[in-house]
Amino acid sequence: MQATAPAIPIRRPAPLRSSVVAVAAVGCALLLSRLALSLSISTPFHFFYGAVAVSAWYSGVRGGAPAIILSILVSDYFLIAPIDEIAFDPGTIFRITTFVVISGLVTALSEERLHDRDMAMHARERAAYLARVSQILARSLDYRTTLRQAADLAVPVLADWCVIDVLDDDGRLAMLAVAHADPERVRWAYRLREQYPVDPDAPAGAPKVIRTGEAELYAEISDQLLAAAARSPEELRMLQAVGYRSLMIVPLQVGGTTIGAVSFVIAESARRYSAEDLTFAQEVAERMAAAIDNARLYSQAHAARAQAEEAVLARDNFLSVAAHELKTPLTSLQLQVQLIERRALRDGTLVGRDKRMVEVISSQVRRLNRMISSLLDISRLEHGQLDVYLAPLDLDALARRVVDETQQISDAHTICYQSAAAESIVAGDELRLEQVLQNLLHNAIKYSPRGGQITVMLETEAGTARVAVTDQGIGVPEDEQARLFTQFYRAANASPENISGMGIGLYVVREILRLHNGSVSVASVEGEGSTFSIELPLLATRPPGRALVAARRGEQPAAP
Amino acid sequence: MEAPEAQRWDVLIVDDDAAIRELLTQVLEDEGYMARSASHGGHALELLRARRGKPKLILLDLMMPVMSGQDFRAEQQRDPAIADIPVVILSANRNIEARAEATNVDCYLAKPVDLDTLLEVLERYCG
Numbered sequence: 001m002q003a004t005a006p007a008i009p010i011r012r013p014a015p016l017r018s019s020v021v022a023v024a025a026v027g028c029a030l031l032l033s034r035l036a037l038s039l040s041i042s043t044p045f046h047f048f049y050g051a052v053a054v055s056a057w058y059s060g061v062r063g064g065a066p067a068i069i070l071s072i073l074v075s076d077y078f079l080i081a082p083i084d085e086i087a088f089d090p091g092t093i094f095r096i097t098t099f100v101v102i103s104g105l106v107t108a109l110s111e112e113r114l115h116d117r118d119m120a121m122h123a124r125e126r127a128a129y130l131a132r133v134s135q136i137l138a139r140s141l142d143y144r145t146t147l148r149q150a151a152d153l154a155v156p157v158l159a160d161w162c163v164i165d166v167l168d169d170d171g172r173l174a175m176l177a178v179a180h181a182d183p184e185r186v187r188w189a190y191r192l193r194e195q196y197p198v199d200p201d202a203p204a205g206a207p208k209v210i211r212t213g214e215a216e217l218y219a220e221i222s223d224q225l226l227a228a229a230a231r232s233p234e235e236l237r238m239l240q241a242v243g244y245r246s247l248m249i250v251p252l253q254v255g256g257t258t259i260g261a262v263s264f265v266i267a268e269s270a271r272r273y274s275a276e277d278l279t280f281a282q283e284v285a286e287r288m289a290a291a292i293d294n295a296r297l298y299s300q301a302h303a304a305r306a307q308a309e310e311a312v313l314a315r316d317n318f319l320s321v322a323a324h325e326l327k328t329p330l331t332s333l334q335l336q337v338q339l340i341e342r343r344a345l346r347d348g349t350l351v352g353r354d355k356r357m358v359e360v361i362s363s364q365v366r367r368l369n370r371m372i373s374s375l376l377d378i379s380r381l382e383h384g385q386l387d388v389y390l391a392p393l394d395l396d397a398l399a400r401r402v403v404d405e406t407q408q409i410s411d412a413h414t415i416c417y418q419s420a421a422a423e424s425i426v427a428g429d430e431l432r433l434e435q436v437l438q439n440l441l442h443n444a445i446k447y448s449p450r451g452g453q454i455t456v457m458l459e460t461e462a463g464t465a466r467v468a469v470t471d472q473g474i475g476v477p478e479d480e481q482a483r484l485f486t487q488f489y490r491a492a493n494a495s496p497e498n499i500s501g502m503g504i505g506l507y508v509v510r511e512i513l514r515l516h517n518g519s520v521s522v523a524s525v526e527g528e529g530s531t532f533s534i535e536l537p538l539l540a541t542r543p544p545g546r547a548l549v550a551a552r553r554g555e556q557p558a559a560p
Numbered sequence: 561m562e563a564p565e566a567q568r569w570d571v572l573i574v575d576d577d578a579a580i581r582e583l584l585t586q587v588l589e590d591e592g593y594m595a596r597s598a599s600h601g602g603h604a605l606e607l608l609r610a611r612r613g614k615p616k617l618i619l620l621d622l623m624m625p626v627m628s629g630q631d632f633r634a635e636q637q638r639d640p641a642i643a644d645i646p647v648v649i650l651s652a653n654r655n656i657e658a659r660a661e662a663t664n665v666d667c668y669l670a671k672p673v674d675l676d677t678l679l680e681v682l683e684r685y686c687g
Contacts, residue, residue, distance in 0.1 A: 332583050335678075338675035342590070
């Protein structure tokens, strides 16, 4: 009975107390029976049924059985003729048998009821214990501390000793926690472990459980078993000093790997572990392992994040320094080429071929500058440092100007500007929106290598202004359109050999528009061309005179 | 290129990059301005304090060895003799606007500088 009893103690009255209740109940029954007898009522067993029922109710078989035996003896002696002597005549045996059968039944039913009550209580206690363990483990991500607290919780409910061993990074078995009711014994255990480190290759105990991943149960540990496990007389003395009586060791498993083991030891108390206890201990260990797993994942994620942030910082610093260093020679290049252009304009010294070359230098310098600036924009965007200064802005005038300027740098393309808008005042940052339109136009030129017409169309609709830039270029494959606005992404048909680019422009465009509460989208058929549209909310206010100017505006191609 | 005794002095260029100093000088002289240049803030202060006349404008780079543009500006503002000379910052620094504000300068030009814009600024201060 003891060996299979769950280690969490059942709160059942002790045997002595059960017997006392049984004797008292039988005594009462005897008194009542004598009283009845004196009134000439012959009821030899009636009151004893009550005595058995009370005793069995109180403590099950433990009370019921003595009550039955006592009742038989007392009735036979005091109540059944011949009085004052034990005698078993056939009539008496019949009465006694009837009594035993019925009161035995009562006792069995009571025992059943008590057992169910105990089991329910037991289950509640375990659930409460598990909940408490989970609560402690969830308290913090410092699993070393929480596991120590969880081990403390196991004593004395589940064990006299609770030891948690975890494999460290070097594959050594480190004792993470020891719990015992007596703090002095805990200190002793730590000293002991220091003196006798656990051999990770040991054939039994925690090392074996960690190796195999299988839980072990030693319900009864005999002296012979201890002697067999000890490697030396010293170790045997140590094991004996711990006082192992019953032991279970369960693995701590994270993602299929065993990273440690929890040992539950019964030493001083009279309990012994059962298979049921082992199942419960495994449940506890599962929760402990999950806590370790969480903490490890968190610290890994934390480290990865810190590393990533460091890398981003290093990149941004590099970009910042590189951009600064690149801009210095660019300054001198740009000034020189502009100086040449200015002098040529004044003196008329530059003609034909040379003039064209200077134009090319000038446009390439501008391009280089744009590329450097967009690299800087990216790191600014990521840090939320890209600011836009919103002011009322005539989108029509801006688009017209950008179209004019862009037309001058490409002879192969005809850029056609159309405005269908009555008015197009938006809250915008002129420099940034200029950058957006320039980017879309330069893309339209870049991605239509055979030349052709580029149409820029301004429309307004329901409080929104839309500028659509349509080209007849190579287009964007449909399944890549969504990713076009992400950083460093370039469509597969824009091969680096044919069309250069860093995959930055459209990302910056999208972000600038986002800062304007606007949006950018693409519609394209691969091989036929693309339309990139930006949308911006219109300003409600209408500057005086705008409508008149707008009314005269028709469809007109931009100046070549 | 220019006579050290020249009385008229329009612009002081302060930049550590020799190519840019030379180029700006050329640009300015093309437009008929008298320019002198210094390679860092300390040098610029020397020039300003050694001469009797004052320039109408200082074109100031920010990142320079020996004495940075910010330090030069602080020194200049402490010296009543030269504190009133207007300064235009010329820098490739990505936070040029914030820097201009921090150094108490109203006007700044981001490098690479557009020639037309530069000429407009010169016209405003020295014209």
